[in-house]
Amino acid sequence: MQQVQHWSVVVPAKRLALAKTRLGPVVDRAEHEDLVLAMLGDTLAAAALAREVGSLWVVTADPRAAALATQLGARVVPDEPAGGLNAALVQGAAATGARFVAVLNSDLPALQADELDQALRAAAGVPRSFVADAEGTGTTLLAVTGGDLAPAFGPGSAAAHAVSGAVALAGDWPGLRRDVDTAEHLAAARALGAGPRTRAVAHEACA
Numbered sequence: 379m380q381q382v383q384h385w386s387v388v389v390p391a392k393r394l395a396l397a398k399t400r401l402g403p404v405v406d407r408a409e410h411e412d413l414v415l416a417m418l419g420d421t422l423a424a425a426a427l428a429r430e431v432g433s434l435w436v437v438t439a440d441p442r443a444a445a446l447a448t449q450l451g452a453r454v455v456p457d458e459p460a461g462g463l464n465a466a467l468v469q470g471a472a473a474t475g476a477r478f479v480a481v482l483n484s485d486l487p488a489l490q491a492d493e494l495d496q497a498l499r500a501a502a503g504v505p506r507s508f509v510a511d512a513e514g515t516g517t518t519l520l521a522v523t524g525g526d527l528a529p530a531f532g533p534g535s536a537a538a539h540a541v542s543g544a545v546a547l548a549g550d551w552p553g554l555r556r557d558v559d560t561a562e563h564l565a566a567a568r569a570l571g572a573g574p575r576t577r578a579v580a581h582e583a584c585a
């Protein structure tokens with residue numbers, strides 16, 4: 379029987395009102411926050427179904443994101459003092475107290491539990507690894523099996539993670555790689571099959 383490694387998965391969630399600025403005008407101001415929250419919810423729901431995931435953690439300063447995370451079974455780590463994404467991830471990883479830690483973006487509405495399971499199984503065999511986004515420039519998942527996370531998220535993070543020694547994980551994981559920054563990405567995620575929360579909000583906006 380295949381052994382299941384229980385990972386602590388840390389998901390960062392920016393304040394809804396400040397997040398996803400590049401999505402631009404696909405939805406109005408009120409719906410924008412709902413859409414960001416919906417993508418977080420679909421990401422967490424898929425991750426919660428993954429067999430390799432032992433616990434889910436959300437680092438956020440946003441009350442609605444924190445409430446949804448709790449409802450979906452995640453533990454909330456307050457994002458304070460607000461030091462930006464990489465600081466939030468280091469804080470979240472430390473809060474888990476775990477050796478096997480993976481950080482996962484919150485904007486993966488087409489994520490499938492089985493692709494996360496496959497990626498985490500591959501990640502278990504190396505000290506530090508990452509999954510590049512669909513464009514190959516960004517990062518959607520960074521995993522460590524005991525050492526420092528040393529996150530380098532931001533523009534060009536895939537190259538930064540590779541240069542710092544993390545192994546690029548290979549796999550056909552379209553939902554795991556499809557982060558949503560722009561309207562085009564949202565359309566691509568919907569074409570792959572976004573989760574129900576994102577579908578419900580995006581339906582109105584992009585019908």
Ligand SMILES: Nc1nc2c(ncn2[C@@H]2O[C@H](COP(=O)(O)OP(=O)(O)OP(=O)(O)O)[C@@H](O)[C@H]2O)c(=O)[nH]1
Nearest residue numbers: 390391392397398399400437457462463466483484
């Ligand atoms: N807790 C926390 N999460 C963050 C922070 N900045 C970004 N994130 C999260 O990190 C992940 C990747 O962030 P980006 O894709 O750059 O998202 P963004 O900053 O909302 O998007 P843009 O406004 O388009 O740059 C998403 O899960 C964000 O919610 C931060 O300062 N704190």
Ligand SMILES: C=C(OP(=O)(O)O)C(=O)O
Nearest residue numbers: 516517531532535557559
């Ligand atoms: C922060 C990142 O996300 P994005 O490129 O989607 O902003 C990243 O890929 O490092």
